[in-house]
Amino acid sequence: MAFTRANAPLTCLICGSDEEATSEHIVPQTLWLRFGLDPNHKDLERYRTTLCRRHNEATGKLHRRTEVIELIENGGPFTKKSLGLLADWAVWVTVLLGLSTGEGVLPGDEARSLLRARFDEHGGGLPRGIRVYAARVSEYVRDTTFTSYMVAVEKDRRTVLDYRGTPIGFLGIAGPVTVTESIGLGKIALLVLSRTYPSGVGHNDRLDAAATTVGMERIHPPAATLPILAPRAIDMTALSEVFMPVPDGQDWSLLPDGVKFTLSMFTPADG
Structure with missing residues (x-):
């Protein structure tokens, strides 16, 4: 039977069912406990959501990957396999978190569609064109000087x-001021960037170069050689704002030409 909060029925975040509703820890309880935190503390409520029992069991498999938990807690060692599992974990945890909080990059219906494809019986891989960056963290710092790069993310309204599906401009509408999902836990910081509209030759390489300016290295799609992932100080504000929507960033170089042209009509280009 579904439980309630403040006398309101709770339904599954993924399928909407109100039968066998359970509380799901989007970030696994194991990690909070290892960090000396109570997983059920009110301060961690944003990391909990409601799922039906079937989807709770399906998503729970993400948290039973010992390689991922060890990476997050201790920062290594890592292999091509463990980094692949970490990238998979990062994508689905941040999609769940963004949908649950209402602060995600993807519209709710798009996020639910991806989650159903992944966690229903037929399964599903990582979304096409998504890029995942990681860093091993020596310490978390604040007030780092950095550049915000504007990007145009597919599915961003x-x-x-x-009429051809080519980006030609932007709308100043309400919504989360972000185009990425980021999370820092223990010894690992993660940045998930959805598929972006291209800005010209070498677009993806330039995305990766921008991510390196805040200490991140690409782990998905995997490169021919493993990233170095040397421990480093990470500023989570810089990480969450290195990629931004129009017109909130500073550098224009990663925007499609049509969007650059529209932006130039409102402000002098400096990127």
């Missing part, structure tokens, strides 16, 4: 398309 702020991006205006022409």
